[in-house]
Amino acid sequence: MPALKFPEPALTDGVVTLRPWRESDLARRFEAFSDPVCLRFSWPLTETPTVDHVRDRFAAQEEARLDGDELPLAIVDAEDRLCGGCSLYDVTPGEARAAVGYWVTAGARGRGVATRTTRLLAGWAFEHLGVERLELVCEPANVASQRVAERCGFVREGVLRSHIPFQGGRRDSMIFSLLPGELLTSTALEVP
Numbered sequence: 155m156p157a158l159k160f161p162e163p164a165l166t167d168g169v170v171t172l173r174p175w176r177e178s179d180l181a182r183r184f185e186a187f188s189d190p191v192c193l194r195f196s197w198p199l200t201e202t203p204t205v206d207h208v209r210d211r212f213a214a215q216e217e218a219r220l221d222g223d224e225l226p227l228a229i230v231d232a233e234d235r236l237c238g239g240c241s242l243y244d245v246t247p248g249e250a251r252a253a254v255g256y257w258v259t260a261g262a263r264g265r266g267v268a269t270r271t272t273r274l275l276a277g278w279a280f281e282h283l284g285v286e287r288l289e290l291v292c293e294p295a296n297v298a299s300q301r302v303a304e305r306c307g308f309v310r311e312g313v314l315r316s317h318i319p320f321q322g323g324r325r326d327s328m329i330f331s332l333l334p335g336e337l338l339t340s341t342a343l344e345v346p
């Protein structure tokens with residue numbers, strides 16, 4: 155599949171900007187991702203992540219982008235401070251489907267960063283990738299992530315049992331989907 159091109163200009167709503175990762179983000183990305191909540195919900199291995207894991211992930215995501223499977227982006231604020239990471243992944247043009255994922259640095263949580271990010275990525279996926287179904291999966295205990303999904307208009311579909319290998323076992327996932335026309339883009343962050 156053709157490489158996924160980075161959105162040009164970078165996606166922004168004036169508060170968060172989604173830009174390509176840079177080598178210079180590596181140390182901060184490692185430090186931020188090493189927070190207990192990220193490890194609890196977004197780190198699939200049993201061993202503690204090292205800076206090499208994060209470097210490998212960075213390289214693997216770039217390879218996936220060149221293969222047309224994933225669009226990985228850093229989330230930054232107006233001063234280019236790192237607020238987290240996000241991606242469109244499992245991009246499947248033949249089925250007009252993709253998935254969205256995100257994590258937010260501990261200090262930036264609870265201010266709508268993930269909601270803003272998901273709205274930007276979803277809008278871009280519908281407009282530029284021709285996606286007809288955008289998926290979001292998370293652990294059933296991840297209430298914050300499910301609130302993000304709902305605030306963006308995703309519909310909860312159910313539980314995928316024993317969905318993925320996770321931290322030495324297997325994990326159920328809650329699955330949500332968003333179809334064209336369903337994205338809630340209100341600048342208010344409440345669920346209507």
Ligand SMILES: CC(C)(COP(=O)(O)OP(=O)(O)OC[C@H]1O[C@@H](n2cnc3c(N)ncnc32)[C@H](O)[C@@H]1OP(=O)(O)O)[C@@H](O)C(=O)NCCC(=O)NCCS
Pocket residue numbers: 191192195196256257258259262263264265266267268269270291292293296297298299301302305343344345
């Ligand atoms: C999930 C995550 C990305 C949310 O980021 P965020 O920028 O804080 O999200 P938002 O501010 O847009 O929305 C968070 C919502 O969850 C709620 N929330 C936050 N922490 C919560 C918690 N521990 N329990 C319940 N709800 C919580 C917020 O109140 C808000 O909901 P509201 O509309 O009812 O106020 C962030 O908590 C995170 O990085 N977690 C670790 C990684 C992760 O879980 N990634 C997602 C994997 S599917």
